[in-house]
Amino acid sequence: MKKQKKKQKSRWVLHIILLVVAGLIIYGLFYHGSDGTEGEGPGSPLPPSQEEPVLEEPHEEPGENPEPGDKPVTDPEQEDPVSESEPSGSKYTIYAGQQLIIPVNGNGEAAESIVINSGIISSEEKQIALTFDAGWLFDQTIDLLNVLDDYQVKATFFLRGKWVEDHPDLAKEILKRGHSVENHSLTHGHMKQMTDEEVRNEMVMSTKIIEEVTGYRPYLFRPPFGEYDNRILRILAQQGYPYTVKWTVDSLDWAEELNGQKITEQYLIERVLRGASDKGIVLMHVGGYQTVNALPEIIEGLRKDGYKLVKVNDMLPPLQGQTPKIYTVEKGDTLISIARKYGTTVEEIVKANSLQ
16 A cells, blocks of 8 residues: 555656656747747847848939939930020030030130031021032032022032142132132142141141132131041141031042942932931032032932031131130030039030020
């Protein structure tokens, strides 16, 4: 009997011990972490290393956004140019690649002649300039002038100095009929292959001949073969030629055939009309093979497309004793930033360029 009671007592002690152990295990699971830290029960905050990160609003580096009031310039390929609002409330539009006249102070001397591929001055009308180079050929000059007279068109003639020397009456007649007489070098050589002294001689002598024969001092220069470099541009500026004029459309009238393509009268007409653009400059020649024949339909076609035919000089700012600074707008530019860069005002730039 005593042994049975002792055995039952031992079972109770064992049950109590098991309950205590179980209680300790449950307590450890619910109220202590595996690393000994407290607080992993439901609703408890996570340890600092395990808190969920706070999401912040993304920010941009300085300079990625324009300043208040500034708006980025658009690419010419984009459909809608950007309008720049100024305090006056007016709207102005500029675009990447646009050339702007920048009013400058000082003596206005240019370090380099400015290369012009198209007109600069804005106009309410579409404008285009017909230009004629004279190298050696001359016998079609009067016929060409007569066509221009018939359509009351004024053009720009770039004459080689020796051409003027050999045909002074024709040079005078061109100017007499209201056209512009400008410089096309003395000998029509490859000027990039010349020394500085030879380039200066080309300019000094050709300028002297044109001025003495016509009484007009040219200030536009068209480089033979369209060739130039920075060295030549510096010399041109020193010689009083602020603008070096190239072209928007090469009519190819100087060739009878090119790469298997016969340069016909109709070919010239279609090429010029297809390549025409506002403030464009068309390259033709006094001695072009089909120029005189194609010219009437070229003029009529341009006018039908809404173009006003002007001289290159009419699409450039007047000198007024100074050579203006020409700035090519870059993507991201604004009128405000350009004005600050050159120490002028938006209003002065707008006025100089007749911005709309």
